[in-house]
Amino acid sequence: MPEPILQVEDLRTQFISRRGVIKAVDGLSFSVEAGKTLCIVGESGSGKTVSSLSIMRLIDPPGRIVGGRILYRGSDLLALDAEAMEKIRGDRIGMVFQDPMTSLNPAFRVGDQIAEGMLIHQDITPAESRIRTLDLLSRVGIPNPEARFDDYPHQFSGGMRQRALIASAIACRPEILIADEPTTALDVTIQAQILKLLKEVQYDLNSAMILVTHDLGVVAAMADYVMVMYAGRMVEYADVETIFARPRHPYTRGLLRSLIRLEDTREDELAPIPGAPPDLSRLPHGCSFAPRCPSAIGACTESYPKLHGNVDGHRVACHLEAEMGAPVARAGR
């Protein structure tokens, strides 16, 4: 197995609210390798976005990373001072967010915003940064880069803005690319363009990609590995074929069954998961999914299940696994 570029161990991120402590991410461990794509999938409140923001250390009060380690090439990002973290963020780790309108500053020219990262992180002149920005703009498929360099974000369409953000994310040739719902705000024909572009730039740089999404179609198209989150924890982790063909956690199975698929006809029975995701400030005792789980047993309301795993790296946090004699997985792997 190749050495992972990024290793997250027992990450815990919490928010303090009037209703108490919200454990948005609670004991998350995973790793990503160069050239591979990990998709983090989950519904609202599952902690997928907080996980990606935690890696970038972009959690603002009342949120706080309260525990764990984030090892980038062996050094713990959580132990770095702010200045050292600045050097890594935007340079070694590039990011693309959901809403390109709010991620670009409306008052600055698009070209200058892309060049800015290079000027901060690399020892180059403004003239060089302009040339490289023009290269990047054409790399991400923006026609007529010379003319578009001086445009403001509002002069770009949604798809073009997302292309500009990708250009900005890859400007310093990052080893890790984090994309949080990068196509959720886009129309489907534009989404297809952007997904392909993300894969192309990832391939060029051989970077590891963490793609956060709620859309299992996007997961199937993009992922090498998939992490399914529910209420702040990983419930299942496997390679993409396994997740779709042999899901083991009742939540993953339910999610796949509840999907509205194109090939379905009106006569097919819809199979929703009953209930709704829990309120994170009032999590049930035991497994957070137990109240909605069709297979819940006595143990499920008593304690949170351990992560069980096998040699393929397929990991499942479910008491039913222990019932069937699956071994407990080591943390971090």
Next chain:
Amino acid sequence: MSAPLLQVRNLTKSFPVGTSSLFARRQNVLTAVDGIDFDLPRGRTLGLVGESGCGKSTTARLILRLIEPTFGTVTLNGVNVLGASPSELLRLRREMQRVFQDPLSSLNPRMSAGINIGEPMRFHGIGDRRERYERTRELLEVVGLRRDDFDRYPHEFSGGQCQRIAIARALILRPKLIVFDEPVSALDVSIRAQILKLLMKLQQDFELTYMFISHDLSVIKRICDDIAVMYLGRIVELAGSEQLYRAPQHPYSQALLQSIPTPDPTKRYGDLGGLEGDVPSPIDPPLGCRFHTRCPKRMEICDAKSPALIDRGSGQRVACHLYD
């Protein structure tokens, strides 16, 4: 066959768009909906699908007469909606209801769930307080909530539950037509199927006719009998739901279907079809066929002549010169 519940003819809506600078004023026109025709038979569901700016939501607002059309006719149950006087319109509104995307913002946060649901009855002066209360509690149960939820406020409910409240409110006047505008788009994946299931059951139980708007073709296909695919203000294809999925005729319908990532890991990003470029500005739409700038099958005629939406056999209507 009985007359369709809803008939739409040559429906058009243009908005003036001002581009004013200090020295020059220029008035542009944005034609959001450009001469669309369709029939919606009783008890059926018609889906409008298309990308942002295609005019699907404007069409819904025109049919409900929430905005006035530039021209065209809309007939509901034999009555001309667009020519209706204010009092006739009030009466018509009881027969056509709507449910929008964001349930929380379409409910009044200062009113309890029950008062929200009963509000249309109060507004139209139907029944007294006691009847409203009884009917509302009954409907809470119909949409899968509890009768005792009457006194709870919208913020105490989840997104899916708020959508159920909005659906109950749309049902309370016993309408004939309900227009849904992206009713499940804001909901989590595991909740979407719950709401769609509810909508299909209600349609049967109350013999409702639905118009269903969404950008999500999988959702549209699941719930609709017929689908109208829209592009830049026009219907480019109108077909039965299975038919559209199995044999889409218009190059735009084909591209739309091929762009959707399916939850099947044997189909990867490289298999996604797609279109080059962006949707052109509706202020200055392409001449001829509006899709020709992005069409992989464009011919010479396409930028000169606008294709008509014509039945190409078995009821599938397509606006494309390929089939002339």
